[in-house]
Amino acid sequence: MRLIRAIAVATALGVATLLSPLGAAEIKVGLAAPPSSIDPHFHNLAPNNSLLSNIFDRLVHQDPNQALIPGLAESWKAVNDTTWEFKLRKGVRFHDGSPFTAADVLCTFKRAPNVPNSPSNFGLYLKGKTVEKVDDYTVLVKTTGPQPLLPNDLSTIYIVSKSAGCEAKTEDYNTGKAAVGTGPFKFAEYVPGDRIVMTANDDYWGGKAAWDKVTFRPITSAPARVAAILAGDVDLIEDVPTADIAKLSKDPRVSLFQTVSNRVIYFHLDQFREISPFITAKDGSAIKNPLRDRRVRLAISKSINRDAIVERVMEGSAVPAGQLLADKFFGTSKNLKPERYDVEGAKKLMKEAGYEGGFKMTIHSPNGRYTNDAKIAEVVAQMLTRIGIETSVETLPPAVFFRRASAGGPDNTPEFSFILVGWGSGTGEASSPLRSLIYTVDPSRGTGAANRGRYSNPEVDKLVDAALASVDDEKRAGLLAKATEVAIGDLGIIPSHYQINVWATRRGLKIVPRTDEFTVVMSVAPQ
Amino acid sequence: MTAFLIRRLMQAGLVVAVMSVIVFFGINVVGNPVDILVSPEADQAERARVIREFGLDRPVWQQYLLFLNGIAHGDFGRSFVHGEPALKLILERMPATVELALAALLMAIVVGIPVGIYAGITPMGRASKVIMAGSILGFSLPTFWVGLMLILVFAVHLGWLPSTGRGATASVLGVSTSMATLDGLAHLVLPALNLALLKISLVVRLTYAGAREASQQDYIKFARAKGLSERRVVGIHLLKNIMIPVVTVLGLEFGNLLAFSVVTETIFAWPGMGKLLIDSILLLDRPVVVAYLIIIVLAFLIINFVVDALYSALDPRVRLRDAGS
Numbered sequence: 001m002r003l004i005r006a007i008a009v010a011t012a013l014g015v016a017t018l019l020s021p022l023g024a025a026e027i028k029v030g031l032a033a034p035p036s037s038i039d040p041h042f043h044n045l046a047p048n049n050s051l052l053s054n055i056f057d058r059l060v061h062q063d064p065n066q067a068l069i070p071g072l073a074e075s076w077k078a079v080n081d082t083t084w085e086f087k088l089r090k091g092v093r094f095h096d097g098s099p100f101t102a103a104d105v106l107c108t109f110k111r112a113p114n115v116p117n118s119p120s121n122f123g124l125y126l127k128g129k130t131v132e133k134v135d136d137y138t139v140l141v142k143t144t145g146p147q148p149l150l151p152n153d154l155s156t157i158y159i160v161s162k163s164a165g166c167e168a169k170t171e172d173y174n175t176g177k178a179a180v181g182t183g184p185f186k187f188a189e190y191v192p193g194d195r196i197v198m199t200a201n202d203d204y205w206g207g208k209a210a211w212d213k214v215t216f217r218p219i220t221s222a223p224a225r226v227a228a229i230l231a232g233d234v235d236l237i238e239d240v241p242t243a244d245i246a247k248l249s250k251d252p253r254v255s256l257f258q259t260v261s262n263r264v265i266y267f268h269l270d271q272f273r274e275i276s277p278f279i280t281a282k283d284g285s286a287i288k289n290p291l292r293d294r295r296v297r298l299a300i301s302k303s304i305n306r307d308a309i310v311e312r313v314m315e316g317s318a319v320p321a322g323q324l325l326a327d328k329f330f331g332t333s334k335n336l337k338p339e340r341y342d343v344e345g346a347k348k349l350m351k352e353a354g355y356e357g358g359f360k361m362t363i364h365s366p367n368g369r370y371t372n373d374a375k376i377a378e379v380v381a382q383m384l385t386r387i388g389i390e391t392s393v394e395t396l397p398p399a400v401f402f403r404r405a406s407a408g409g410p411d412n413t414p415e416f417s418f419i420l421v422g423w424g425s426g427t428g429e430a431s432s433p434l435r436s437l438i439y440t441v442d443p444s445r446g447t448g449a450a451n452r453g454r455y456s457n458p459e460v461d462k463l464v465d466a467a468l469a470s471v472d473d474e475k476r477a478g479l480l481a482k483a484t485e486v487a488i489g490d491l492g493i494i495p496s497h498y499q500i501n502v503w504a505t506r507r508g509l510k511i512v513p514r515t516d517e518f519t520v521v522m523s524v525a526p527q
Numbered sequence: 528m529t530a531f532l533i534r535r536l537m538q539a540g541l542v543v544a545v546m547s548v549i550v551f552f553g554i555n556v557v558g559n560p561v562d563i564l565v566s567p568e569a570d571q572a573e574r575a576r577v578i579r580e581f582g583l584d585r586p587v588w589q590q591y592l593l594f595l596n597g598i599a600h601g602d603f604g605r606s607f608v609h610g611e612p613a614l615k616l617i618l619e620r621m622p623a624t625v626e627l628a629l630a631a632l633l634m635a636i637v638v639g640i641p642v643g644i645y646a647g648i649t650p651m652g653r654a655s656k657v658i659m660a661g662s663i664l665g666f667s668l669p670t671f672w673v674g675l676m677l678i679l680v681f682a683v684h685l686g687w688l689p690s691t692g693r694g695a696t697a698s699v700l701g702v703s704t705s706m707a708t709l710d711g712l713a714h715l716v717l718p719a720l721n722l723a724l725l726k727i728s729l730v731v732r733l734t735y736a737g738a739r740e741a742s743q744q745d746y747i748k749f750a751r752a753k754g755l756s757e758r759r760v761v762g763i764h765l766l767k768n769i770m771i772p773v774v775t776v777l778g779l780e781f782g783n784l785l786a787f788s789v790v791t792e793t794i795f796a797w798p799g800m801g802k803l804l805i806d807s808i809l810l811l812d813r814p815v816v817v818a819y820l821i822i823i824v825l826a827f828l829i830i831n832f833v834v835d836a837l838y839s840a841l842d843p844r845v846r847l848r849d850a851g852s
């Protein structure tokens with residue numbers, strides 16, 4: 001009897017799981033930020049890249065941990081230091097039925113860096129690369145110098161169709177006329193600020209999605225997004241606010257999915273000025289910039305209780321950080337651990353450095369750019385005050401903060417002394433933060449573009465240069481890890497924590513969480 | 528009448544011109560859109576390209592002259608964020624906001640005026656005291672909190688109404704509106720109520736004060752003495768005389784509903800103009816902000832004109848005429 005019942009239940013469940021994707025094959029997704037366009041080359045912006053990954057494919061894809069996997073290219077290899085060969089996938093069709101061939105790749109490469117009025121284009125990934133057609137399913141990419149990151153770079157470029165998309169304007173994409181990709185979903189409707197609707201591409205080369213129709217709705221207010229999933233108005237939300245995670249994890253209506261992010265939250269310190277504008281002696285008189293003393297920087301790092309930040313401020317949805325990128329990513333160091341919280345050690349270092357009496361400092365932070373950014377700045381200010389660095393907090397709207405933090409001082413130098421910022425590595429490996437945050441500032445080479453502390457160490461630069469010239473993966477990973485070790489040893493920046501990306505689905509669904517914050521509907525399925 | 532119109536138009540032109548200068552120069556002082564829009568991974572050359580392409584390398588006065596030149600050709604500039612004409616973006620979102628504002632205004636009138644009059648002519652009744660106390664709550668509760676509570680109660684707990692977003696639309700007389708479908712109306716109720724709550728309280732208090740004062744006056748007493756029905760006394764004589772302040776305030780408030788329903792639109796993910804404005808301000812999308820505020824100034828001017836016209840309909844002693852003419 002029992003057995004029969006068990007079989008009956010199992011059959012019922014089996015039928016239910018078989019039927020549910022057919023019966024209720026529509027999914028509604030609550031987005032945290034609206035896309036600025038449907039044109040995949042218009043704006044290199046995370047919400048756009050995330051959304052459009054559902055319509056368009058790239059030659060090289062990134063798996064949920066941002067490791068490279070074949071996309072529209074079945075395989076690739078470096079023929080020599082400056083030439084790469086990509087074998088294209090055969091039998092792939094665009095949504096309008098036209099076949100995907102090398103011609104589409106060639107014209108995409110021409111379009112991506114040249115979209116008019118683009119607020120941030122994809123030229124930086126295509127710099128110094130030319131593409132040649134060998135036959136319909138083979139292309140060669142030639143570079144001016146060795147570019148080991150070429151496959152990573154190409155994993156950011158969405159392939160559009162020669163017949164529908166290459167000559168089209170951004171407006172044509174927004175109306176849907178040109179929004180023809182090879183991806184798992186087809187464009188159906190775009191109402192700016194309201195919704196984006198897609199339907200399944202039944203012929204998708206990567207298999208058919210569990211959904212016939214997807215509706216994305218931007219719900220920017222975090223509490224409203226949570227309410228929408230609790231009310232059953234949407235089936236999936238991204239960027240679950242930390243304050244609600246504890247409550248939602250106990251709620252029978254929803255399931256949570258999370259993974260560590262490619263984003264590190266860190267502090268940049270003024271290391272280039274003799275006298276730093278927001279640092280004074282306790283009585284307000286000018287002093288020499290103490291942040292140029294490594295002992296002071298180390299004392300600051302030791303005074304930061306990363307576990308407390310993670311537990312109390314981030315409510316558990318963060319991981320204490322010891323380097324530029326979480327340990328599982330390419331090119332990170334195995335030896336670096338988060339600096340241990342040690343107030344006594346910090347005080348001792350301050351004394352050694354001649355700052356026993358402490359000094360006054362201001363920490364600047366954006367308000368609303370990163371999860372709980374302003375709160376973290378306040379907490380860290382208190383921690384610093386404990387070791388004698390009397391710290392006041394100034395938080396600014398992101399629009400104001402970043403201008404002043406990058407170029408608010410005289411001669412377009414960074415204005416602040418000590419700032420809280422974050423860095424997400426789009427390429428998912430360590431050269432991205434090393435090049436932008438750590439490398440010596442040099443506009444002619446495009447290095448140090450976000451190095452707001454002006455840290456500079458020729459040894460690190462040399463290691464990064466060597467890494468970026470090395471096509472051998474293992475060697476490059478070693479060099480990047482070494483560069484990170486030297487830079488963190490110098491306290492070029494002080495890492496605080498890695499964010500965690502959290503999605504919530506209605507109970508009964510599952511999603512594969514991604515380190516790059518992309519919401520990929522293809523990975524959503526009934527449990 | 529013609530002189531009045533011409534004078535009004537000239538005033539309007541002046542207001543718009545002054546406004547555009549203030550907004551244009553004001554927003555140019557705040558931050559730099561390039562820092563927000565450019566991908567963090569972009570290098571210095573890419574930043575320089577964007578600055579050049581947006582014309583941000585020119586002095587502000589030159590940018591302003593270019594902007595005026597554009598307006599002379601009917602071009603309010605191109606959104607930095609969306610790459611589309613600013614005017615198009617705003618007009619696309621206007622119907623959603625207009626229907627939200629109209630629904631809220633309707634609620635304010637239909638609920639506010641009768642309730643206010645009732646409280647005004649029976650000021651000592653228990654119900655009136657409850658009404659007046661309630662109106663204070665309506666004033667003082669912050670919109671974003673009330674909005675979240677409405678969602679929590681009616682969408683999450685009771686499940687009667689959808690939590691966010693705009694429902695299905697249908698086309699009525701060439702205008703696509705969500706007021707024409709059931710799904711659309713269901714989506715409209717909560718945000719409109721949230722927006723209307725403060726307006727209802729305002730109208731209740733205004734009508735209450737007017738009705739209390741007017742009901743003591745001789746003409747009402749005469750009307751009653753003459754034996755007119757209570758319905759006629761209140762519905763015609765009293766109502767007409769207390770409507771002028773109510774119409775003035777509702778006119779202004781309608782402008783506010785149209786222009787600055789930002790909080791409600793954000794909480795309810797309502798795809799209207801207010802949402803566009805706040806997004807544009809946060810991203811420093813200057814062309815959209817400037818175009819938006821200019822359009823709003825025009826809207827206020829039109830509403831004020833309509834209010835003036837309504838005065839003269841309500842009170843024949845008022846003529847559409849300036850003191851000077």
